[in-house]
Each structure stands twice: as structure tokens, then as C-alpha cells.
Amino acid sequence: VTDAPVWAGKEDSSSSQMTRALFHTQCRAAEFGREGKPTRHYTTRAIAADYATLLTGDERYVDADKMNTGPQAIALYDKPVLTDPFIASGDWFGLDAMQFELWVHEDDDMDVSPWIELGESGYRKSMAKYVTNVCNLVCRKRRTSFKLTALTGT
Structure with a gap:
């Protein structure tokens, strides 16, 4: 497809310093229409802690029960910032979860073994x-997600 780069999610490997402007720019660049924008953010625990220091007062935390993310519910534009131990150091993913779905192969859907004693x-x-x-993870709108790959902290 000739216009594939236009629809690709943005990846920034040149920005290492975390600033509010960096996150603002990435989130705004990922917006597409009324509903197309990142709905979740994933990063490492260290980067999330550094991000929290950028925020002030009511920006810093949101209602943990509303987000169901634990006692320290940090948000970016009211979307949860979640930590994952399997994310590479310095990475931040802004994902539009509404655009992802699993496509399951009809012949290999849920093969179940017999019971095994342990x-x-x-x-x-x-x-x-x-x-x-067997399934594939499919993203219908890649442009509404972004990735930062070189964050080192504040």
C-alpha cells in the first residue's frame, strides 16, 4: 500500500528527556477523529515514577476505583498509565485499545487437552x-497509537 507510512503509528527514538510538551505532542499527533486517540499508556515502573513527578496536584492521580489500576492511578489525559515488567527500559506506548482485536483461526480455535494429574x-x-x-493481533487504525523508545527520565 503506497500510503502506509501516513497511517502508521508514530515512533520517536530521538526524545530522551521527559517533558509535558513531549507527551502533549505525541498524544495530539495520535488523535484521529472524535474517538481515535490513545486509551491506555504502558511503560516501565521507573519511567512511570518519573512521569508522575512532572504532574501537579489534581493532574497527578485520578480515582483509582474508576480506572481499576491499583492505589496509585496515574493518568495522561485521563487515560491510565500502566506499568509492565516486560516493557524495555525507556519505552512508552500510547495505545488505542479500541482499535485492537484478536482474529482467531477457525480451525485452530481453542484446542483443549484432556485432564492431566499434577x-x-x-x-x-x-x-x-x-x-x-492460533490468532493474530490486528490493529485497525495504527495512526492512533504511538511509541517513545529512548526515555531516560526527567
């Missing part, structure tokens, strides 16, 4: 099953 593994009176499926 007694030999050290789990007395326990049983398990293996469940496998």
Missing part, C-alpha cells in the same frame, strides 16, 4: 489442562 510435579490432588489457539 501429582508428580509436586501438586497433590491437582489436575490441569492445556488450552491452545
Whole structure:
């Protein structure tokens, strides 16, 4: 597709210093229409802590029950900032979760094994099953997400 770069999500590997302007620019660049914008942000615990220092007062935390993210619910434009131990150091993902879906292959959907006893593994009176499926993660609007890859803190 010739216009694929136009629709791609933005990736910034040149900005290392976290500023409010950097996040503002990335979020605004990812907006597309009324509903197309990042709905969740994922980063490391260290980067999230540094991000929290940029915020003041009522910006800093939102209602944890509303976001269901734990006691320290940090937000960017009222969207949750979540930490994940599997994200590479310095990375920040702004994802539009409404545009992602799993497409499941109809022939390989949810193969389930028979019950297996786990007694030999050290789990007395326990049983398990293996469940496998084949699917693809599809993003319908890549432009509404972004990625920062070189953040080092404030």
C-alpha cells in the first residue's frame, strides 16, 4: 500500500528527556477523529515514577476505583498509565485499545487437552489442562497509537 507510512503509528527514538510538551505532542499527533486517540499508556515502573513527578496536584492521580489500576492511578489525559515488567527500559506506548482485536483461526480455535494429574510435579490432588489457539493481533487504525523508545527520565 503506497500510503502506509501516513497511517502508521508514530515512533520517536530521538526524545530522551521527559517533558509535558513531549507527551502533549505525541498524544495530539495520535488523535484521529472524535474517538481515535490513545486509551491506555504502558511503560516501565521507573519511567512511570518519573512521569508522575512532572504532574501537579489534581493532574497527578485520578480515582483509582474508576480506572481499576491499583492505589496509585496515574493518568495522561485521563487515560491510565500502566506499568509492565516486560516493557524495555525507556519505552512508552500510547495505545488505542479500541482499535485492537484478536482474529482467531477457525480451525485452530481453542484446542483443549484432556485432564492431566499434577501429582508428580509436586501438586497433590491437582489436575490441569492445556488450552491452545492460533490468532493474530490486528490493529485497525495504527495512526492512533504511538511509541517513545529512548526515555531516560526527567
